[in-house]
Amino acid sequence: MAELLVQSSHWQLLLTALAFVALAGVEMLFPLSGDRGLRGRRWFAHAALFLIGFGVVFVASPLILKGAAWLQGALRFPPLTGLGLPAWLLVVVSFLLIDLLAYLNHALFHGVPWLWRLHRAHHTDTVLDASTGVRHHPLESLAGVALQLIVFAVLGVPLLVVLAYGLITTLWQFVTHADVRLPESIDRALRLVLVTPGMHRVHHSVRMDEGNSNFGMVLSIWDRLFGTYRRRSAAERASMALGVEGDEGASHLTTLLAAPLRP
Template sequence: MTVVALDLLIYWQHRLLHINGLLWRLHRVHHSDTALDATSALRFHPLEILLSMGIKIPAVLVLGAPPGAVLLFEILLNGFALFAHANLGLPSRFEHLLRYAVVTPEMHRIHHSVLREEHDSNYGFQLSIWDRLFGSYRHATRDAPESFPLGLSTFRMAHEQTLSALLIQPLRSAD
C-alpha cells in the first residue's frame, strides 16, 4: 500500500515539475541530457532532490508508513529509475506486455523527447497505470523510436553539459 501511495505521489510531483515554470527550471537539468543511459537516472539538480525530500518526508509521516515499506519503495524506485533510463532494447512483444504493468525504457524514452508534447507525457516511475488513468500516457513518438532526438532544444552544447553549467542552469532563462 505504501509503495503504491508513494508511487502515485511522485507521479503527481513529476507532473508539477513540468507544469510550474520555476520547478521546470530545476527539473530540466535532468531533461537536458542529450543521450539516455542509466547515469541519466542520477542526473538531478540538488535542489530538486531537496524538494523531493521535502514532499516525500511529510507524506510518509501523514501516511504513517512503516520504515520497511519506505525502504522497499526507495529500493524499487532507484531500481526502476535505472531500468527506465537504461539504453535497453527489449523484444517488442515482451515490452508491450510489460508496459501494461510498469514503466519500460521505451515508454520513458518518450518522456525524454525534445518535443514538449512528448516530454509532457509518461510521467510514471514504476507503475504505468497512473499515466493511463490520468490521461498522460503516450504509446509512441511521432518519429521512429530509435531516431527521435532526446533532451531539450536548448542547452545542447558541450560547455552547457558540465557540472558547473548544470548547477547554474536553473538561473538561465526558460526554453
C-alpha cells in the first residue's frame, strides 16, 4: 500500500504540472478577464501552498491509513467491495460516493466556522485562474484527505478509486477555476452534469449567498439535488466581484499560511 501511495504521488505531481501548463496556455489564448497583473506573485504562492500541502499529506498518509483501518475493524461496516458488484459498477458507485462526499465536505468547510478559517485562503483570491485550483491551506488539504480516507476505509471503497479520484479532482480544479472564455452554449450543456468554470465562478462571488452555493467538485448533480445550485448569466459572471468581503485577498505565501489565525 505504501508503494502504491509513493507511485501515485509521482504521477500526481507530474500530471498536475503538465495540466497546469496546458491550462495556462489555454488561458493565454482564450482569456475571460485576462487579468495578469498579479500572476507572478500569486503563482509562486499557489505553487508553494500546493507543494507544502502535498508534502504534509504524503507524510501523514500512512498514519491516516492506519487509523482508518483500525476504525474499519472497530465498526465492522460491510465493505462495498464485499457486495459482489461487477468491477465497472463498483467503480461507478465508488466514484459517485466519493464525489458526494467531496460535495458534503466542501459544504462543511463553508458551514463550520473553524473549518471556514482553513478554507478561506482559497476564497480570498480576487481574480481567478487555473492556479486558484491549488490555492488551499495545507491544513485544509490534510483535513480533507484524512476525512476522505477514513470514510472510504470504513465504507470499503477501493483505494485505487480514491487515489484516481484525488488526481481527477486536482486536474478538474484547474479547469473549473480557469480564466477562459468558454462559449455559453458549451458551458450550459456541460454543467447539466459537470461543474464548469461558469458554474464554479459563482461560488467565488463576494456575495455570501452565492459563495454558499455550487459546492460540487466534479459533478453538478449534487447541487441540483440538494438545492444549492445557483447560476448567473455569462455577462454577469465576467464582471462579478470575487473574493471575501472585508478580506483584501493578499497572495503572499506567509499571509496565506497565517490565514486561519485571523478572526
